[in-house]
Amino acid sequence: MDKYDVAVIGAGVTGCAVAMYLCRSEVSVIVLEKEEDVCSGTSKANSGIVHAGYDARPGTLKARMNVRGSKLIEELSETLDFPYRNNGSLVLCFDEAGMPRLKELYDRGIKNGVDGIEILTGEQVRQKESAVSDEVIAALWAPTAGIVCPFGMTAAFAENAAANGAQFRFLEEVTGIVRDGEGGFVIRTDRGEFFARNVVNAAGVYADRFHNMMRSQKISITPRRGEYVLLDKQAGDLVSSTVFQLPGPYGKGVLVTPTVHGNLLVGPNAEDIEDKEDTTTTSEGMEDIKTKALRSVPGIPYNLTITSFAGLRAHGQDYDFILGEAEENPGFFEAAAISSPGLSSAPAIGEYIAGLVVSRNGYKPKTDYIGTRKGFTDVSRLSAEERSRLIREHPEYGRIVCRCENVTEGQILEAIRRTPGARSLDGIKRRVRQGMGRCQSGFCTPAAMKILSDELGIPMEKITKNRPGSELLRGDTDGVS
């Protein structure tokens, strides 16, 4: 069997970023993912915020990666063509007692090297965001903060990695890692074995499992669940920047933000749980975030809610990210305990870890490295002329399948045909937003299933929502399955 230079465990945003940066050098990379697609764990359900970097404690890896990461995301959104918007963020302060904490955040931002931050008065805040509560007396304004599509960004990293030679294996769950006696590793999965000279642990909430196989000092990653409420695009322009609350006696507070696709997102709360897969929502949790968010923006029209969901953050026992090579097991690298600001830091973590791997092994830069990637076609955002030309050349872009988001058959085919491509309904939805709109796929599910079935040559009964076991159908109506 081939021996890879590097095996990356996990195809979340961190793993894909590591793979992408590794592929800028002459390195053979394999990414092993237990789910059927990229961006299926921690990366899939979060706030989609690119933090400016004032929140992280100065001197920590979090601070460094966040500030660097947010700059990289802005650059990469151009070269790799994924949805990002620099909308700025506000941290609201509701009373005089909070002012010292607001000032502390400001000072921290300055220390972390965050550009352009300033403290605004309540009046100035409301001039910027008229929907913000009259109770607000001041806010920290961070103009470099942004919003990003977590799926779009992860898909972009993965596709760029693949374009530069990285291989992806899905439904391949790593069960064990041992040394191979030649300085490398044997990676055992539920389906076979892989050999690699280096291993990168980017396994999200499961990173402790692999850490503890290779490291003397054990860690434990706690999944911290956060629930969100997503509102219709009609509510999307209620605020234009991301509105945080100053952490205080009320707790950490929740955010209200537009998404990069124009919806309004409210959340999250934070609850430490046992089960690393438990993304259930609770009525208490949803009530809690909804009530808290009203303190920032009193007019949130919850009657326009289109869905609610929960995501997990991978919390280590200590504050900081765990990044670097294991001294006791050279060649084993880690990007573990990637909690907030993990999404914002992802490309910086990728760049950093890849840099360590490359310099340890002395890999040469790739001369024919592909630095750009074309994003998914968004037919509704093209000019009328471009749209007509596209449809003339490729009629499938003239057949709208998802009426809420105006997603065409051509876009769905694109999602499936990319490398790595969508293999499930969620995979399509995350890439091109079919089923992501206000009817939440009620209308287009049968059509999308059919396209997936025809394109992959698999029967309708085998079409899944996401991982195996999530088949949508139970045979045909004759009971013949």
Place this chain on the structure above:
Amino acid sequence: MTTELTCIRCPLGCALKVEVNGGSVSVTGNSCPRGAEYGAKEVTAPVRVVTGSVRVDGGDMPLVSVKTLSDVPKDMTGQVIEAIKRCRVMAPVSTGDVLIVDAAGTGADIVATRDVKSRS
């Protein structure tokens, strides 16, 4: 023997009591003669129209919708459904085409309720 049921002849939904004594049937709780008629029939000889789908080979749709052309006894609906499920036809099919004659011995024919063209 007394049976209680809800009248479906109009939105009022009267709670009917139907008593059967030998050959005589009496209905109470109804507000109109239509209710009495419904109650008596529903207890002595209830009938239903059965609708379903039949598989079509070579059509532009995989199924053609069908119905029983006349009412069938309520206790026979299961057999009629089974007969519909076993049936398979070739396209083209036109609305009104008889696809099954005398389904499950009920005397009712199964007819197509839509057109299905041949796949071009």
Place this chain on the structure above:
Amino acid sequence: MEYRDVVIIGGGPAGLAAALSARRNGVEDILIIERDERLGGILNQCIHNGFGLHTFKEELTGPEYAGRYINMAEAEGIPYKLNTMVTSVTPGREVTYINPSEGEVTVKAGAVILAMGCRERPRGALNVPGSRPAGIYTAGTAQRLINIEGLSVGRKVVILGSGDIGLIMARRLTWEGAEVKVVAELMPYSGGLKRNIVQCLDDFGIPLKLSHTVVRIHGKERVTGVTIAQVDAGRKPVPGTEEYYECDTLLLSCGLLPENELTSSAGIGINRVTGGAFVNDRLETSAEGIFACGNVLHVHDLVDYVSEEAELAGLSAAEFVKRGKEACAEHGEALCLKAGEGIRYTIPNTVDPVNMADKVTVRFRVSDVYRDKQLVILYGGKEHRRIKKRIMSPGEMEQVTIGKDTIPEGISDITIRVED
């Protein structure tokens, strides 16, 4: 830019009836735009019977009802486009659509009839807590998969909501061999027709639990069960009443929402109660020459009334095209039609006492189940007429007729309300 006298958006029952009516009232140049691959709309998947008693005086299935209108439209030679999605309508009646063969095209219309129908309320809008596995379908999506594609959605089913599609699907699923365990309805009354409760639930011994809702969905990959609880008068779950139902499928039949994204983007005023446009007695929206009918205007109980309403929209559009601007110049002072006590809304919202037809049908729904009450029509606050009603329920549409010659001069509104 291409011009068409009447452009109809939607080729379901409303669009077809409106087109036929426009043609019969003298409009030659008509275009129906349909997004699906066939005409007929949602009726194609409603293979059960019970349609057409008012229109055709016989009981038809959905495809038969649609088929009759499609045949009439074909016979009249009314042009239509399939697989074509309208992406925008402007207040100036420019309609933009896209399809695979033509790309993006904008047509200028003499009149536009909105007939886009409605969609189902999704899970997200219901905020049912729990996981998000496969196996959660709106009743209509399941209906399409089963009746059009011949695919089976599940073996053990719980249905939330007692709307008619949910009830019909309870019977269909049972006939297809699935086990329907229970239908839970949040309200203390069913949202469906009595006939459907008897023939789709009672016939099969499927329990209907009123004042109950799903409080949790279980299962990671596929639904494994749901927890149902009773709700109090404020529709909040009552602790201690939870019951677990093992199932692999949850169907949602919790109401329909008029599909008015195009309408809103054209700046047309939308009534928050119906989710449809505000219209006058000719079914004209706040945008001149743009009319609305069928479920995009307000959700109907019977398709027969959709057809009837659409005929008026077709007639009004025809008159508008024929008389052009004059039609508007003749506008009198419109009277406001008000939904009083016990009435949720009325269609139309205004009546023009000068130019109205001799008789105008007012359709509405009541807000609760009322037994032995009276509908009272007030002209300018003064009682005009009283109609005794044995029963009225929110699940069934009501209608009254207002005669032009009965309206006195000098009033500014007409109110309909429920009284003892």
